[in-house]
Amino acid sequence: MTTSPATAPSALSIAQLSFEDDGSALTFTAYGRPIATYTYKPTDDQYESPRPFFHPLTTLGGDEVTISRPWDHVWHKGLSWALPNVGRHNFWGGATYTRATEYANLDNNGAMTHESFTGIDQSGAGITVSESLTWTSQEGEPVITETRRFSVQLLEDANGSDTAAAYVILFETRMNNISGGDIQIGSPTTEGRDNAGYGGLFWRGPRSFTGGEFRSQDAAGTDEFMGSRSPWVAFTGKHDGTCRSSTIAFLEDPSNPGAPNQWFARSSIFACLGSAPFFSEEVPLREGSPLTYRYAVVIADGGVDTGRAAALAAAADAALRSWR
Numbered sequence: 001m002t003t004s005p006a007t008a009p010s011a012l013s014i015a016q017l018s019f020e021d022d023g024s025a026l027t028f029t030a031y032g033r034p035i036a037t038y039t040y041k042p043t044d045d046q047y048e049s050p051r052p053f054f055h056p057l058t059t060l061g062g063d064e065v066t067i068s069r070p071w072d073h074v075w076h077k078g079l080s081w082a083l084p085n086v087g088r089h090n091f092w093g094g095a096t097y098t099r100a101t102e103y104a105n106l107d108n109n110g111a112m113t114h115e116s117f118t119g120i121d122q123s124g125a126g127i128t129v130s131e132s133l134t135w136t137s138q139e140g141e142p143v144i145t146e147t148r149r150f151s152v153q154l155l156e157d158a159n160g161s162d163t164a165a166a167y168v169i170l171f172e173t174r175m176n177n178i179s180g181g182d183i184q185i186g187s188p189t190t191e192g193r194d195n196a197g198y199g200g201l202f203w204r205g206p207r208s209f210t211g212g213e214f215r216s217q218d219a220a221g222t223d224e225f226m227g228s229r230s231p232w233v234a235f236t237g238k239h240d241g242t243c244r245s246s247t248i249a250f251l252e253d254p255s256n257p258g259a260p261n262q263w264f265a266r267s268s269i270f271a272c273l274g275s276a277p278f279f280s281e282e283v284p285l286r287e288g289s290p291l292t293y294r295y296a297v298v299i300a301d302g303g304v305d306t307g308r309a310a311a312l313a314a315a316a317d318a319a320l321r322s323w324r
Contacts, residue, residue: 016030016031016154017029017030017122017126017127017152017153017154018127019120019127019152023041024039024040024041025037025038025039025040025041026038026040026129028127028152030060030154030167031060033058033060033062034056034058035057035058035059035060035152035167035299036054036056036057036058036152036167036169037054037055037056037057038052038053038054038129038150039052039053039054039055040052040114040117040131041114042077044075044077044093046109046111046138047075047093047094047105047109048069048074048075048077048093048094048109049075049082049090049091049092049093049094049109049110049111049112050111050112050113051077051080051081051082051091051111051112052080052081052112052114052131052133052148053068053077053078053079053080054066054078054079054080054169055067055068055077055078055079056068056078057078057079057169057299058299059166059246059299059300059301060154060165060166060167060299060301061244061301063239063242063244063246063301064206064239065205065206065209065237065246065248065299066078066079066203066204066205066206067204067205067206067207068204070204070207070270072270073093073094073204074093074094075092075093075094076093076202076204076272077204078203078204079169079201079202079203079204079297080201080202081112081148081171081173081200081201081202082199082200082202083185083199083200083278084096084097084187084188084198084199085097085098085184085185085186085187085188085190085191085199085278086110086135086143086144086183086185086285087143087179087183087184087185088106088108089108089110089135089137089138089143090106090108090109090110091109091110091111091112091135092198092199093109094109096108097188097191097193097196098191099191099192102193107138108137108138109138110135110136110137110138110143111135111136111138112133112134112135112146113133113134113135113136114131114132114133115131115132115133115134116131116132117129117130117131117132118130118131118132124151124323125151125153125319125322125323126151126152126153126154126170127151127152127153128149128150128151128170128323129149129150129151130147130148130149131147131148131149131150132145132146132147132148133145133146133147133148134146135175141179142178142179143177143178143179143183144175144176144177144178144179144183144285145175145176145178146173146174146175146176147173147174147176148171148172148173148174149170149171149172150169150170150171150172151169151170151323152167152168152169153167153168153170153319154166154167155167155168155298155312155315155316155319165300165301166298166299166300166301166312166315167298167299168296168297168298168299168315168316168319169296169297169299170294170295170296170319170320170323171201171294171295171296171297172292172293172294172295173292173293174290174291174292175285175290175291175292176290177285177286177287177288177289177290178287179287180287181287182284182285182286182287183284183285183286184282184283184284184285185199185278185282185283185284185285185291186199186278186281186282186283187199187276187278187279187280189279189280190278190279190280190281190282195226195227197227197262197264197276197278197279197280198264198274198276198279199264199274199276199277199278199279200261200264200274200275200276200277200278200293201250201274201275201293201295201297202264202272202273202274202275203248203250203272203273203274203297204270204271204272205235205237205248205270205271205272205273206237206239206240206271207240207270208237208238208239208240209235209237209238209270209271210237210267210268210269210270210271211237211267211268212235212236212237212238212267212271213235213236213267214233214234214235214265214267214273215233215234215235215236215304215306215309216228216230216232216233216234217230217231217232217306217309217310217313218230220306222267222268223265223266223267223268225263225265225267226263226264226265226266227262227263227264227279227280228262228263228265229260229261229262229263230260230263231251231252231254231260231313231317232249232250232251232252232309232313232316232317233249233250233263233265233273234247234248234249234250234298234304234309234312234313235247235248235249235265235267235271235273236303236304237271244301244302245301245302245303246299246300246301246302247298247299247300247301247302247303247304247309247312248273248297248298248299248300249297249298249300249304249309249312249313249316250263250273250274250275250295250296250297251295251296251297251298251313251316251317251320252275252294252295253293253294253295253296253320255294256277256292256293256294256295257277257283257291257292257293258277258281258283261275261276261277261279262276262277262279262280263275263276264276264279275293275295277293294320295320296316296317296319296320297316298312298313298315298316300312
């Protein structure tokens with residue numbers, strides 16, 4: 001991705017960022033307004049594969065860009081790391097798709113359980129949270145330990161304004177197999193269902209975003225983005241009530257295994273976008289060989305043309321590269 005530094009936003013000071021912890025969720029505030037809530041102790045049913053998630057996420061202007069527990073897929077949770085085919089386990093929620101059963105309720109819905117926050121650092125460009133989690137089977141047996149980090153950072157406007165144009169959530173996961181045997185991580189597509197390679201860092205948008213537009217560095221469109229590969233993808237939708245537009249953009253770290261990954265992208269049924277590193281090929285998770293994935297997710301007021309989308313992606317890329 002090449003974008004002129006003169007047009008790319010950069011990270012702002014954290015002076016306008018703060019957070020609160022109520023014992024089950026962290027809420028991040030910018031300019032005195034809540035922008036992101038991270039629920040780390042969910043109360044969801046086992047069928048929904050309980051796991052930490054971000055919801056609500058709002059733009060800096062106050063428009064909400066996530067939905068949680070939609071009636072059609074109650075296991076969709078705003079923005080979350082979720083994997084449907086982890087060996088025999090489902091850490092996505094709902095029914096599991098396999099070659100032998102197609103979609104079936106297999107009593108295999110695991111949970112990602114928060115163990116502790118190992119650090120919350122406010123000394124850098126944003127607020128960075130480090131977290132330890134254990135993934136367990138439906139029977140309660142340990143499968144994976146995860147070291148997770150995420151950071152909330154403001155992005156300044158390209159014209160140098162002191163007011164942020166957008167913010168970014170940087171996300172990193174390191175998964176370590178403790179199950180006692182090798183695990184193949186895949187998707188319904190690796191099990192034979194065409195174009196259903198979901199699983200990864202997944203976002204579900206509001207109902208009003210249905211019919212919105214995807215954009216990459218090479219193209220713009222709707223459902224044809226399903227399964228595509230590109231360093232970043234942006235989605236713009238419109239809100240009921242305010243009738244304003246908002247944009248969410250995903251960028252993948254080029255050092256991720258298999259990068260660039262395929263994207264799970266829908267517009268016409270409902271708005272969703274997810275990194276899908278296991279879309280069409282299984283990836284082994286072996287004991288002693290952890291898998292690490294890193295992403296940036298930008299939340300911005302307004303729509304984007306190719307230039308603004310590229311500038312936001314460049315800002316996210318710069319933030320992700322400097323976040324170590």
